[in-house]
Amino acid sequence: MASLNVGNLGGFLREQRRNAQLSLRQLADAAGVSNPYLSQIERGLRKPSADILQQLAKALRISAETLYVQAGILDERAPEAAETRSVILADPSLDERQKQVLIQIYESFRKENGLDADAPAPAAGQEPGEDGGAGDAAPAPKS
Known part of the structure; x- marks a missing residue:
């Protein structure tokens, strides 16, 4: 469906x-x-x-x-967060998987900093544990 x-x-x-x-x-x-x-x-x-x-x-x-x-790709949220997500999604040099990984990393940092703590995962159909190789895509240490 x-x-x-x-x-x-x-x-x-x-x-x-x-x-x-x-x-x-x-x-x-x-x-x-x-x-x-x-x-x-x-x-x-x-x-x-x-x-x-x-x-x-x-x-x-x-x-x-x-x-x-x-x-359903973006939630209606604070303008600065929505702008960041829009810029990532609009970047023609990134493929869809890379865009979703970047958004997931961004969301995790916002959550870690106490912002959008109840935000759902941005990619529909993607399991919360799927990081799509995010550990290799970001300079942040693995936890």
Whole structure:
């Protein structure tokens, strides 16, 4: 079955597309995705990557962070934390796994410092114990 927020994301995207007076085909072309794929996203059958969300946001002329929140990638939180996460997610030089590892490291440091102590893991479907090699990606000592 679809992930929890995917249906909400699809409806939100459809609403934004209609507000922008774009057809499905026009938005798909502008975002560089296929028509069927965009249709599946809008119907809640697919969960797009952060990169695809960024392309859709650019085509719709809305904040990528807004789509990340709708997709469940980001929680609505303090602006400085959201900005940091957005910058990481928007970096084209990182792959999806690297982005999620960086966000997990960032979240762990914030939690260690008493900020966002109740924050859930940022990656949907990733187990809390999965670090994706975070020990090699960060200069922080292993605990």
